[in-house]
Every structure is written in C-alpha cells, then in structure tokens.
Amino acid sequence: MIESITDSFIRKITRSLKRGKQAHRRLPNGGLLYIDRPLPFLVLFRHPAGHPDHATADFLKANASYIISHQERNEELRPLVQSIAKAMADEFGAFMIIELMAAPADTSEVPLFKVLGPEEQLPTTTQTIVKELQTIKLPGIHTSVETAPNEPLLQEPLCLMPEEELKKHSILMLGLQLKPVYKNNATGKVYPLLLRTLREKVANAIKKTVFDFVSVQTTHHPVHFQALGRQVVNRVAWRIDKQLTNISDQFRFLLLVTPVNNNEAWAEFQKAKYNKPPTFHYRLMPIDADQLKRKLYNISIEKVDDPTLGYLFRDKRHELDKMLTMLSDRNSPDFLYSSMQLFGIVDDQLLKVAEGILAAIPEPDAGKDTDIIPVPEFAALAEQEIAFLREQYPALDSGVDVREDVVGLIVSKGRLNVGTDARIPRHRAAALIQHEVGTHILTYYNGKAQPLQQLYIGSPGYEELQEGLAVLSEWLVGGLDQNRMRILAARVVAVYHLTKGCSFTDNFWRLKDEYKFDDETAWDVTMRVHRGGGLTKDAVYLRGLVHLLNYLKEGKELEPLLIGKIRQDYIPIVQELIYRNVLRPMPIRPRYLLDERIKPKLEQLKAGISVFNLL
Template structure:
C-alpha cells in the first residue's frame, strides 16, 4: 500500500505527469534527474532506452534514441526503473504489446558491430529483422555485420540488471531486446570518432531500427501503421525551424538567375549583328548586392550538426552546399571557374542526352514557309496570366495575382512566386496557354505548394530542383497541347549549345553551328548562345531536356505527377518527401494545376503506355 507522502515525492509527481500525458494522448518531453530525458511525441508501442553507464555516457549511443519518436535516456536508478515499467505496462495494455529496445556500447573489442540480444519468443522475429536490416548498413564500401545472441539474461549490459525481469515482462506482453554496439566509428588509438562515418551510421541505423519496430508493431500489437516511416518523429524541434529560416534568409539575399542574366541583351544583339557576327558580344550584369565570402561564413556557422533527425540534417547540409556553390558562382561571374562550378551545380551532359538532343534536331523538319502567326503582346499575356492566377486562387487564397511587366529581364521568368514579363515580350497565340502552364501551372504552383509546408526549404528550392522543375514545366506544355516542334527544337539546341561551350567552343562558333547546321534564325541562335555563355558559362539550360526525359521515364513506370508538385524538389528527393509525408511532417499537395484536369490526361496516358520524346514530335 502506498501512503499519501509517497505520492508527493518529486519522483512520484514526475511519474504521474508522464502517465497523465500518455493517458491524454499529449506529446511527452520531460526532464528526469541528472539530465535524463523521456520523449514520446505520441503514444506508441515501443521505446528506445539508453541507461548511462557508470563510466559516463558516450557520444554515439547516447544520441541514437534521439532520432526516434519514443526514447528515454537516464541514469540507472529505482525511479528510472519505475518510469520504464509504468510506461511499458500502460502502453502494453493499450496496444496489446510493447517493445523496449535498450542500446549500449560494447566494452570489449573484436566483437561484431551489432549484436542483437533476445531472450523471449515474442522477440525472436524482431531480433532477426533487426539483424537483417542492420546487416544492410554499408559504410565506406563495407557492410557492417550483425549477430543475434539468444539467452534468458542477456538483454542488458553487464553492469546493469535487465529493465524488467523476463517472467514479469511476459505476463504484461512486454518484449525486451538489447542492442550492443561496437565502437566501429571510432579511432581506437585516439578514442576520437570519425565524424562523417558517425553521421552516415546514425542515419542508416535509424532507418534499420524503425523497420525492426514496424515488424514488432505489425506482428504483436494493435497499433495502426502501414509504413515503417510512420513510426518516426512527427514533430520538429525549435532548432530545425531556426536553421531552415536562416538558410532561407541567406538564399533570398540574392537572386541567382537575375544576377547572371545580361541587362543589355537587346543592345548586345544589335552590336553583334552590326559586326557581321564576328565580334564576341559584351554582356553587362547587375551589381552584386552581397559579399559571397561573408554569407559563406554565416551559413557554415549554422549548427546543423546539432539536429538529431538524420533526414532533416541531410536536407539542410545539402541546401548549404548548394548555396555555397551559388556564392562561388557569384564571386566567379565572368571568370573561367564560373562554368566549372555550374557543372557541379547542374550536372554534366552525358552521351545519351547529347545524342537524343541531336536526334531531335534532325528528326524535326523545318518548314520551308510558315504563315504569319498571331502574336500576343506582353500586356495581353499578363492579363491571361492574371486570369490563370485567379483560377488557382480558388484553391489557395494566399496566391498573389500580381504580374510584373519590366524592362530589365530577358523574356519571362517566375521569381519567388511572381511572374515577370519583359515589356517587349511576344508569344504566338497557339503557345500562350501552354506557356502559362509552364510558368504558372508549374513554377508558381510548386512555389505555393512549398509555402504550405512547414519548412521554407520547399518553396525556395531544394538543391538541384531545377532539373525536375523544368522537366515538369516542359511536360506541362505537352499536356496543354502546346509543346510545338519549334519549342522541342529549342530545348534540344540548348543541350547542344551547352556541350559546345563546355567543350571549349567560342560564342561565335556555337552561334554559327546553330545557324548553319541546325538552321536556327540568327536572332534565335544569338538568344540560345547568350543564355548558355552568360556569366561565364551557365550549364543550366541542359536541364530542360534532361528533366523532360526523366519525367517520361517516371510516368512510364506508372507513377503520378502529383507528388512532384509538393514544392521545388528534385526527383532524387522523392523517397525523402515520402518519408516526411509518412511522418506527417509534410502535407499532401494543396494546389493542383489546370493541366492535371481530366480532359488533359489522355496525353499523360499516351506517355504512360509507352510513349517517348519522339512520339511527342509525331503528335
């Protein structure tokens, strides 16, 4: 019998507070004595436990649980034991089963990187699943070995008793599994960890144990989960939002494309023409509004290493690297290294892409005569754009319907969700709707879908997003029945022009190749070359065709376009996006473009059933 004074002790008050939050389905994050912590974002039938050894905590094992949605780390004590038993019993009753996974650092050398200890029948399949998943961890070209050790009293480190005695655990449908980890991430001579090895191991370890939890949840509990990632963390710590905000701030301090786009394109064309196309054009650019070195210093001072979630830490490190490269390009504008950094940022042109581009240019015949097309002015196109934005606004009232007509840009571009149009811009009537789907249906839609997410990263753009964005945007033109033969020739010619530039050809040589071999008009060839040679050599224009080909392959696998519109992401990020959706960190796509309406889907089906870029030509 417990007397009233026992209920008033600090330990009892802490326990009652923990159980009350579990009972009320409230997020649980409570500090325990001696800097201990129990964290449970929502009631789940598992918990990672780390008991600080008598010699003190280590830097790796003590942080492992912090990547998960339910964990406890604390010194071993009667109070800690009572908390663990009470939580386990309470949640075992609710979910018909509960798993306690205790992790500790191996004290002896020459043991396998992972040893899974299990003493109960209910843990046998889970132990084997953990062994299988941990054995898939590959670091520095080597798979890490995992073993299973079966025995009644082996589910705790040598220096502590088991969290719960096996007989008591069996009665309460509680399963105990121990995971002993060898310090393979550490230099034995110095005792210091290899930081990059450690980072990679932590991320892959987290994925492996979630799959183990999922096996247990699926087989032994009533908890509803359809994917192992649903068992991951669902809430974001304050430092995640702080770093996301800082990266967005530094990214927004400069507009990359505007800063590498000439402000004197019209004058340069006139001078180039006057020289009979024999004198290299001279381009002028906007003044640099930032000092790249100062911003670099600030982004590398951001403590991304303190983010315990491996997926989010990866996103931020990747974005920081991209900002770093863009800053390099800002500092290298009109210098030889500009092109080299551009290749790092946008990727190389492989042989298959180049051959496809050349084949498109050959396959599309240029008509000998063309009747004059009805052209739409910048003002008329702006009115059409405003109407399209009003239509999107019905799905999301936050969408701005502002369209800017200006004289300091080339053609049209979307900048931070706003469509900008050159005052002299014209587009043929047959291309206008398709162009709206390119610029507004893709670039504006993904901007606002990204803004609907909790992280700003998804609307400023994840690293390498341009390839998927432009591929989607060109595919949108196809869906809207406006991907003309002329347009296909243009995006193919961009690949050829980039290849010429990277191979060392001059602006003039590339210009004449486009005119003489591929029969572009002189003004069109100048525009193509200008886009590629601007800034010192911008390779971005190759991503339009590359992205389109990747989208075609993606659709032929029977996949939906909708997930690609969740923000400004790259195709390689789709597994990351799916994980974050499963973890309820990202929301599904709130805004859908017009070209996904049912009446346009026949074009999608044409591709899905075996189409390719050459079928687009024949259509």
C-alpha cells in the same frame, strides 16, 4: 534538470502519455526522456558508469520514443521504464523495448551488430531487425550481424523488468550492440560523417522492426514504417530552416546572371557580323558573397537531431555556397566550373537524344509568318490563370510584371516577369502559361503552404524536375510544338560544347550553320548558355523531361511532384515527412490535372512514352 526520478515525476510522465500528449523531460546527470506521442515502443541507452558515450547516445535521437540515462544504478530508472511500458502495453496491447549499447572499444573480433533477443518468443521480429541491419552498407566496413539470447538484459545489473513481468504485459525486450566503428579506438574522437550515416540507417532498421512488431502484435496500425518517426519538430530545426531561407531570399540568382543589355549586345554582335563575342552587362550585386557565406556556415545545422531534416539543411547549405561562389565569379572562367557542379553536365546519352531530336525535326519554314500575341494580352491571360490558382488557395499572392530589363519570361519569388520585347507565338501562349504559372508559380505556393520553407525556395537541384514538369505541362495542353523541342535540344548541344571549351561565336555559328536556326534563335540560345561566364542550367529542360518520362513509365504518380520545388530523389523524403505529419497535403493542383479531356494523355504517360513520341 531533476536530481532524482521520484514517484511523482513518474506519475506525471505516465499521466501525460495516457492523455495522448508528448513527454520531454531532462533526467538526472544530463539524461533525457523524449517521447513524441504515445507509441508502442521505447529505445533505451545507458551511459557506461564513469565513461559517458555521447556518440552512441546520439543514435537514439533519430527516434520518436527514447530514454538516454546517466543512471549508474537501476533503482530509479527501473520504475520509470516499467511504468511507461505497462501503460503503453495497456494502451496498445503490447510494447517493445530496444536497448542500444556499444561493444567494448578494444574488441576487434565483435560483429558490426549483435542482436540480443528471446530465443523462442517472436522470432520473426528478431529476424526482421537482423535482415534490416544486413542491408546496411558502409564504405570499407564489413556488415556482420550476429544474434544471441537476451538473457544479459534480464539479469542484474542490466535487468529493468523480470521475464515474468515482460510476459504478463506482452512486452518484448531486445538488445542491439553496435561495434563503435564511428569512433577512433585510441583517441575516442568521433568520425562525424560515418556517425551521421550509420545513425540514419540504424534508425530506419529500428523503425522497420517496430513496424513489423506493432502491425502484428498491437492495436496500433501505422500506414508505413516512417509514420513511426518523430512528428514534433523542435524549434532549432524551424529556426535553421528560416535562417537558410533568409539567406536564399537576399539574392535572385537567375536575374543576377542574366544580362540587362540583351538588345544592345545583340545589335553589337550583328554589327560585328557575328564574329566578335558581345559585351554583357549585369545587375549590380546586392550582396557581399563572403559575408553571406560566413552567415551560412555560422548556422548550427549539427544541432538538428532529426536525420531527415539535417540532410535537407546540409544539402541546401551546399547549394547556397555554390551559388554564392558563382556570383563572386560572375563573368569569369571560374563561373563555369561551379555551374557544372551545381547544374551538371551533358552526358553522352543526353547528347544523343538532343542530336536525335535535331535530326528528326525539319527546320522551320523561314518564310512562314507567326502570329505573335501582344505582351499585354499575354499578361492578362497569365493573370487569369493565377486567379484560377488563387481560387484553390486564397493566400496565393502572385501577379505579372512587365519589365524592360527582362528577356522573355522569368518566374522569380513566385511572380511572373515578362519582357516588354517578348515575342510569344499565339499558339504557344496556353503552353507557356502552364509552364510558368501552372508549374513554377504553382509549386512555389504549394511549397509556401508547408511549414518547411525549403519547399518553396527550392531544394538543391530542383531545376531539373521543375523544368521537366513545365515542359511536360506544355505537351499536356497541346502546345509543345516541334520548334520548341528543337530549341530545348539546341540548348543541350550548346551546353555540351560550352563545357568542351567552345567559344560564344563558335556555338552561335554551329546552331546557325549546322542546325539551321535563324539568327535570333541562335543568339538567344547562345546568350543563355554563355551568360555569366557559362551557365549549364539550360541542359536541365531536356534532361528533366527524359528523367520524368522514365519516372512516370514506372507507374509513379505525377501529382506528388508538385508539392513544392523539389528534385526527383526527394520524393521518398517528402513522403516520409507526410507520413510523419510534418508536411501537409498540397492545396493547389494545375488545370491539366483537373481537366477530364487530358486524362487520356496522363494514361499514355503511365504506359510509357519517350521524348520522340512527344514530337
């Protein structure tokens, strides 16, 4: 920490910026200068003399260029701000300074936001920040925005730059006063959730205002307002990303909640003439859930000052907490309640779609022989598809494992596990390979190619989009048959009745008697839905497909969804991180996006089709 802002210190900062580098320095009395890279704006906050206001200072840390000052006098701060402003105005043709301040805590009549701007100069920029602030909605708090002249910023004791200097160098000075609703007036105690929400919204309003200003007034033309955000991610964020990944990597959730005695349990169920629920056995628990939870909540996510990354990390921690609770409650009634929180329930609309599919598709011909592909042959085809992906991304270290303790097909940690007893119809082989390899393995390694590890371990709720994409890929390659659609619909119906208290045997008989599924299919669906104590995850296949078709109908692109294991509403977050150069372009594309013959189907999706059109 420096004791004073010297001429030499100011020259070093300015020289760094002129060379295109970042400037990140401590200032006297605990102040901070952070400029991510040369940018045509600066956000400023000055702590009130003798009364540090760390809550309001926190608003600045979401920006890519800011100064937080504890200087009680302007003699040292003024030359620093002037030197940065003039150098960047020369670089970009114009510059903008936004000074943030808190209204006095005891004034109840002040608006939530007060914008101080020049009365005549650049009214559109002032209008932009007013409009953006007006869109901020907070529960129980009225959003009021007023404007006033910026004269207080141009006069002592606040003046950092006289008006004639501002005009001479094309520098705009704005002030933004916040009503400190994020603090308790009497105690000064901060409301952390409100502060976090408001900080993120104010940061976006500032970026949009700067975007409007720089796009018109400067030579800097960012492609999007988010491109003005921070590009440098500090070491704390990367450490926390790694800590969350380490916890996630310590257990394989799906394998731990899937029975290891499927064949024996099926034989037991048959012997009881389908009237007594089977006994399931599970893998031994490789972790102590309580100890992992302690580690999880010892991770200091609150130290991440980037609002977007902070949101991602808190979201992931919440999901891991729920998963660990589910593993603790495995094979008990409480398992179901956490599953409903984590994977959701079946609403009336989804149930109606599922029942519509089951009504529309006739039951399969029981006497018809199905050509089953041998497991070694299927594994060889899957290995070929993995090799195709590896050609695009040599670091792809995947493969196929044929295992006795796996039922059907499961992708875990980027590898395809195939059960030795898996019965795969030959006409479905290509579709299932696109489902497992072209979606699940592909998104795992696209996520692994990113510096942010959350993209390969999976964002919370990623399963819905993942399975929607996987099922859609089956249709794109011509392997989504009616029987498959009946099974996806049956899973939704079984999950719905599970959450209404239906027993294993009742769900089995409903699928068999009412919907005419054969014994083994009814068993497979019921086992999957009731495993662990009741797993609602199987409803996400059809729900994800319905939501994905609606997304594509809006004219949105399929490709960005494959950047990693994300959920649909993460797309703006991913896009922001791409604009900020935190994320890289994805290296691997599935076969169906590269095949000219499939393009008409992709166009069909943009035109808008429903699940029933896929039949």
